[in-house]
Amino acid sequence: MCKWRKVVAMELAMPLRFLHPETPPHHSGRLAVIDIGSSSIRLVVYEDVANYPYMILNQKVWVALGEGKGEGAFTIDADRIDRASAAIEWFLWVAKEARAKAVLAIATSAVREAVNGHDFAEALRRRTGLHVHIIDGEAEARLAAVGACVSIPDATGLVVDLGGGSLEIYDTTSKLFESLPLGVLSLKVLSGDDPLKAADILYKRIHDLGWPEKAKGSIVAIGSGMRAIARLHMDHVGYPLKILHDYKLGKKQGLTFCDDILHNNISLKSEDMRKKQYREVMPYRAAALHALLRLKEATCVRFATFGLREGVLFSQVGDCPIIADPLLAFAADWADREGLGADAALRQASWVRPFMPDANPRWLQSACLMGQVVWREQHAYRARTAFDRVLGGAYVAADHHTRAMLALAVYHIHENKPSESLLAEIKGVLTEEQILQARRLGALVALTMALDPGGKGLLNQFELARDDKGHFTLKGPSSFMAMKSEEVEKRLNEVQDVFNLG
The missing domain is CATH 1.10.3210.10 (Hypothetical protein af1432)
Structure with missing residues (x-):
């Protein structure tokens, strides 16, 4: 990694150390991160962070805590809270059996914006002893950018993290960032189940910010939803490598493919589209990417496998060798x-x-x-x-x-x-x-x-x-x-x- 990129990553991460005052710095051993998102809850366990932190476990449960979330106040329903609690208890058991020395838990848009989000986190703490750090939009954008900047060292432009309840945007040049309450579940509600309208809604909100239109370079897209688009495109064109990280689509190519998804010209029967919930949100993922690629200075999209969870990892460890290169x-x-x-x-x-x-x-x-x-x-x-x-x-x-x-x-x-x-x-x-x-x-x-x-x-x-x-x-x-x-x-x-x- 070039020296300035390491500096950028550490500048982003340092103010976030440590996510919770009671969480000590992690210098060695396995580290587990539980990410309580608006669509899914995920557990990742990293190998000894004193060396290269291989991801040795990666599990996900679709809960959709942000279902029904628009831009106003909303409440997570009891059934989803029960499912989320059960998933987290399972993840804690898995992390223990995987010999993780520490477990870090973060919650994003759905929990921070829900009327009962903090009550949910407090109930979890009383029940399991796990402290859930409910991060704000700024921290979410910065942590996601850390993961992306480390994993694609030459990236310039906008780092975007599309979730179920929000979209985080970070400009690698100006260092400006924004968290918009417009994830795929939110766009579905606000557009009245109209993906084409959702693309216009999101583009207008991003355009009105001003600075994203001036960000020259690529769209660095992180999040499983964006990676699903990359996987779908690989299958569609018969791309020889099955490597999602740093898969690239030119601006015109990306816009055309998103258009095809939005107009139902692409089959959603392959890859991870077997489950109904994934098929239902795919058009809104395409809508979000379409809106981003319409930005004047965007040249292409590059899909990254490192993002928020890796940003959490790097913000909590002492001196992880991966950050250097x-x-x-x-x-x-x-x-x-x-x-x-x-x-x-x-x-x-x-x-x-x-x-x-x-x-x-x-x-x-x-x-x-x-x-x-x-x-x-x-x-x-x-x-x-x-x-x-x-x-x-x-x-x-x-x-x-x-x-x-x-x-x-x-x-x-x-x-x-x-x-x-x-x-x-x-x-x-x-x-x-x-x-x-x-x-x-x-x-x-x-x-x-x-x-x-x-x-x-x-x-x-x-x-x-x-x-x-x-x-x-x-x-x-x-x-x-x-x-x-x-x-x-x-x-x-x-x-x-x-x-x-x-």
Whole structure:
């Protein structure tokens, strides 16, 4: 992550430490977050936050506490309170059994605006001992922005979090924010069950704020409702990657797709549309995205999997390594857990770097860090397993081009020959030049593994050079070179061959 982005994330998060005075800072161990939203209640449990905080559990119960909520006062009905209470008690049991050291609970729009919202939270505290922090609209917008800014480091424009009862908007440039009581359930009520009217209602409210129209860049969309649109579009167009994070739609493409949903031209029988409640709110999700993409300076929408709950996580922990650079933090942790160690991988990256001057340094380092995580696999399956694990890894701060290039580079560390079936899986994601760059890095790293198979730091004894005609030569200790290793010769020839291409 670039330095200024880390500063932005911490500036947003610091005033929110800690959500409750009785909640101590969390420095290590598993952390659970319960998010009591207007549509659903969700539990996430994060792995030891002293390292990379993997999400190890993610459960959701649809309760719709905000059902019937417009812009005035409303009351959560007793049946929904009972369902919510039961869900939270279940989540507390799950968190305990998952060995979470601490549980943080937040409630958003429905609970904070309901006449009986505070009574509900107090009853929960008396019954379970859980303190529910009812966050205001500002905190909700800022926490959501923390999660988004950390997970998409190069994002500029508006971060938007669409929930059941509200829409939070944050401008990454001006730092202005707003919380509008216009989530999907609210829009459904206010529009009289008319999604087209809902889009106009929301656009007018956002337009009247003034500053969102001037926010240049993308719409960074977070929340499960927005991600459902991304998933639906992937299915509709047959997109090869099933990765929601940082899936992008251009402005025109996004508006057209939302229009198709609003006019019932898209089937809602696939993906998560099996349940009636999801099908009913999908047009209002499309209405919200349509309104946002109509903003003058919006260029595209980028869907993010990090949001409010990750913002809560980062605001509560001491010094989580993911905040510095999520991609490198994930890759380094992975290398230490399952590879030959991050130090050895970074030495590989430094050794091959001079021969790939145009390569993105983060991509190059991350590929080296991820390159050895499959060494315990059967040799015949190693390359393919590496590709699948890297392509589908649960990391962020890498767009789909970077992710596919990482997967392909790691594949070629273990297999020199290209695979047509594998390339078909990422067809349209990478250019021929990017594919070649990934192959070259794979060949170079494979050579380093022959020179220093134990990752003990032997690479500084070797010098790889390339002359003006593009010919590679290797120099090393005389005792090593005297062995005339066929493995080293093979790897050096593979480097030569792949650099002769293009």
